[in-house]
Amino acid sequence: MQALNQGLLPFHTPQRQVPVAGRRCELGRSVHGIHRKDDTGLSCLHCSVTTMTNSAESHVEQFFERYAAALLARDAKAIAEMYAVPSLILFPGHAVPVSDAKQTEDFFASAWSQYDGIETVDNQITILAEAPGTVWADIVWSYDGQPQERFCYQLVERDGGYQIGVLTPMA
Numbered sequence: 001m002q003a004l005n006q007g008l009l010p011f012h013t014p015q016r017q018v019p020v021a022g023r024r025c026e027l028g029r030s031v032h033g034i035h036r037k038d039d040t041g042l043s044c045l046h047c048s049v050t051t052m053t054n055s056a057e058s059h060v061e062q063f064f065e066r067y068a069a070a071l072l073a074r075d076a077k078a079i080a081e082m083y084a085v086p087s088l089i090l091f092p093g094h095a096v097p098v099s100d101a102k103q104t105e106d107f108f109a110s111a112w113s114q115y116d117g118i119e120t121v122d123n124q125i126t127i128l129a130e131a132p133g134t135v136w137a138d139i140v141w142s143y144d145g146q147p148q149e150r151f152c153y154q155l156v157e158r159d160g161g162y163q164i165g166v167l168t169p170m171a
Helices: 004-011 054-072 076-080 101-110
Strands: 018-020 083-091 094-098 121-131 134-143 146-158 161-169
Touching: 054 076, 054 121, 054 134, 054 161, 076 101, 083 101
Parallel strands: 083 161
Antiparallel strands: 018 121, 083 094, 121 134, 134 146, 146 161
C-alpha cells in the first residue's frame, strides 16, 4: 500500500491550486482549535488553475456552506451525513477510521461546548486538486472574525453530492 503523502504528491503542485472566495455564514465555533499562527501558508496561495471547473468550485462552496450551517445549528446528524462511510480522520501520529455515521454524530454531539458563544463563521477555500470523483480542499475557518482552524478535506462524490472522505488537520 502506498503511503498517503506519496499518493498525494502528484496532485500538490502550485499550478493546480486556486483560492475560492470565502463566504460569511451565520454559523458556529471551532471544533479543532487550529490557529492562524500555525498556518503553513498554503491558504495564502493565489495561483490559478486551468483544470479546475467552475462547477467543481461551486459544488465545493455549496458543500461547505451546508457544513457551516450544520455546525452553527449544532446538528450532529446533518454533519454526520456529510462524512463518507468509511472515512478517515488523520491526526498527526493518530488515524481515526470512521466505520459508522453514528461515530461521527456522537463525536460532534459531544463537542458542542467548543462552539459556545460562536454565532458567525467565515471560510477561505483553496482547491488543491481535482481528480475524477474527488476534490482536495484546504479550508481556513474563522470564527467571529479570527482564523481558528485549518483542514485539508478530501471530498468524494456520492449519489447525493460530495462527502468528506479524509480530513486532515493542518498545523
